[in-house]
Amino acid sequence: MRVEFGEFTFDTLSGRLLRHGNPTQLAGPASEVLRVLVEHRPRVVAKADLMREVWRGAAVEEGNLTVAIADLREALGDDAHEPRFIRTYHRKGYAFIGDAVSPEPAAARTGVASVFILEWSGGRVVLFEGENIVGRNPVRSSICIDEPRVSGRHARIVVSGEHATIEDLDSTNHTFVRGVRITSPQRLASGDVIRLGGPDVMFRRADAATVRAVRR
Secondary structure (H helix, E strand, C coil), rough: EEEEEEEEEEEECCCCCEEEEEEECHHHHHHHHHHHHHCCCCCEEEEHHHHHHHCCCCCCCHHHHHHCCCCCCCHHHHHHCCCCCCEEEEECCEHHHHCCCCCCCCCCCCCEEEEEEECCCCCEEEEEEEEEEEEECCCCCEEECCCCCCCCCEEEEEEECCEEEEEEEECCCCEEEECEECCCCCCCCCCEEEEECCCCCEEEECCCCHHHHHCC
16 A cells, blocks of 8 residues: 655555655655554554564564654654644553545445434435544545544444444544543444534434435
8 A cells, every 4th residue: 555645655566666756765664654654544553563564573672663763753854843743642652643535546445334323514424334434534534524623534433233433533523422522442332423623423123124325
């Protein structure tokens, strides 16, 4: 997968980093750290998890990770105190905070339609079983709400049969359910009003005819 952020393009498969289209030297561990952080963005990745994914079980110390992070920041021209891309969460880990997008076209929404739908001013869509990403960026989200207060990847709704949960994805303007800001996954009930920074979205159960009518 290729991702673009700032003046950079990064291939998560090859580990190749380009700056303004020109190759940029990036050491192996630093490249792997970038891959993991990009793939998990915008979540904080714990140091132990980073070390396990980057060094794949090899016996290394935390100092190896510190060096890799320093090499990565040098390659990106990033400042640890005023980061553009890599933020340190002391005693926890690191997170990729840049606005990264994939230049490839967004994949069509496919899968098994659930019994739930989202409705908002100007839109209505069926939720699918499994993960549904709601956001403003059509490349990074499967349900696009074109409203400036909605983040590129704003929230995740996971549907499993008769149950659904919603989780904020470190959005700029936060996610609220029934008027309360959520800071962890929250169970949804039919009729719940979700506020995505600004616009209100209705989550509800729909009958089979409605699902067929709005499925796309």
